[in-house]
Amino acid sequence: MVPRPRIKDVAEYAGVSPKTVSNVINDYEHVSERTRTAVREAIDALGYRVNLAGRQLRRGRTGMLALVVPELDVAYFAELARHVMLEADRRGGTVLIHETGGRRERELAAVSGFDAQFTDGVILSPLALLPRDLTGRDTRLPLVLLGERTAPGGADHVGIDNVLAAREATEHLLARGRRRIAVVGGALRGPQGTDRLRTHGYRAALGAAGLPFDSGLVVPVPAFHWQDGARAATELVTRRDPPDALLCLNDHLALGAVRALHERGLSVPEDLDVVGFDDIEASRFSIPTLSTVAPDKRDIARAAVHLLMDRIDRPEDGPPPVEHVAGHRLIVRESSGG
Amino acid sequence: MVPRPRIKDVAEYAGVSPKTVSNVINDYEHVSERTRTAVREAIDALGYRVNLAGRQLRRGRTGMLALVVPELDVAYFAELARHVMLEADRRGGTVLIHETGGRRERELAAVSGFDAQFTDGVILSPLALLPRDLTGRDTRLPLVLLGERTAPGGADHVGIDNVLAAREATEHLLARGRRRIAVVGGALRGPQGTDRLRTHGYRAALGAAGLPFDSGLVVPVPAFHWQDGARAATELVTRRDPPDALLCLNDHLALGAVRALHERGLSVPEDLDVVGFDDIEASRFSIPTLSTVAPDKRDIARAAVHLLMDRIDRPEDGPPPVEHVAGHRLIVRESSGG
DNA sequence: CCATGGCATTACATCGATGTAAATAGTCCG
């Protein structure tokens, strides 16, 4: 087996020094046209490719970012991942994706760079992480948090205005005359995650409309999957005093709920309205199509990548953490009368 | 900013040589208990973490695998990715995911390790790759192909029996009395991809049943997304002689088709049957639930990871390419009378 | 008491690329 050519081999082939080859590779300006061409030819002839390990060792950078999400098969994260990859690509970076399954220990590992050894920085979408997990973390590893404001820790944050978004969605349902709106996936206590923020927005909408708040309508779920939505919906409609609308905190929950309702002979939006969050592609093709809060994923990905790369480019002098509020809009589809 | 401690720092702190620290880290057996403990303590005290670039440079391995798929937001690939990550984890590997968007140049880059510089091997799910792209490729980079048999090239292959699977699905529809079955996403010519193999199986089923083959019912699509299924379905049912069943080559196409049919007032399975491929989670919760050919994703992922890692572990003496046929089963749900 | 051999530890070189600083080659001007 022929070993991979090294920069030294190229140098010999081209009759120059290794450093000159390096200069050509890195587009150093003071290289004569003749030498440049000769080196290029040598590179082609030998099929030379930079060895990134060597480069990284020398430069101290990998050019790789870690994107750490709970689950890739939650469509929102897959869609987000693609945007992040595109953005990173545009800036010459590569993305390494990690799944945490929402487990705190894995998220912790991510922020401490344990998983991310090869990585210059991390974009993390936390689920189980506690605020205190971030205090005192090793700030040598730049970090951007997505979704939740896990508060202080010298990390930038990117997310939509969850409170406002939930409030708008709720107001939409109220405007449709719905009065008993359940929050599937909501939370009243526990860490300040998106679930709590959205529940808060929901409550604000009720308050503004002068309606009473019934904590029984806030239904936590074990995970944000189809089946969790289905179970929650089933439970809700078999109550004595069932809801007339479901505000589901993601589209999977919503679609699972719609299906469960269908199985019990209830139809959406005739009997109940359903609204989700995330605007995954499935929501545009489901029966009925799903109303949903669409976060601007492109904006989120772009902001996250840029914040991260900026911080990587300028270690030391970290400016204070940045808070980027990405756009969102409520898309009304069939599931709430659209 | 405090620089990251190096192995040398640990050595000094523990009062031993760098190599001894390395020995401890790598569980070399001949290290006295005392020394081992001292080094461990030093590591903890300093918060030392191996620098993988250095290690890789020395060892020539990264411990990372590349998983290269067309699109992560095609649920099948996201689900597959998770399984691959789990398997790799189990064997101490890390997975780097790349998207190609189905573009040939990106797939080519993948098999030549261009993207995959940091990678010991590649698992590729090709879409546009031609058989000849693999002949004469640099076999220093172990490669496992998924899905299609892109034929010779010294690469292992993992996939289901596409011909058989399509045949079974078709036979199921025939058994239901359907006679004009369209193949959405099918192909009669072009590279020997899964689409052609499945179309072949479909044809075999027709032949076995003594039914004529109508090439007009084989409908290619630009991509395998919801909207492509929707378009194809719309086009099909507005024909003079519309089909009575759709065999869609993935679940996205199928679900998009179901939606389009719904919009034209046709209901599934009363008016038409629809069957998909992949068994993505959405298919279990759609209205109607979707019949589909479920490939054993876990098996596929496991086989792919093991084949790849085995080949990485033993470079040179590559045994001949292995062909692993993963299991599959037809799951009949509401969309075809289940 | 010394040779023998196994275990524990270490010195040194090396993986491949690149920053620094110095050397060499050119160019222009007086």
Added chain:
DNA sequence: CGGACTATTTACATCGATGTAATGCCATGG
């Protein structure tokens, strides 16, 4: 033609970890 610069190119050290081979240590046996 020599000096002063500038443009190119190069020598050398270094990033961090680890394989190789050598050394040191200790116990056992003759």
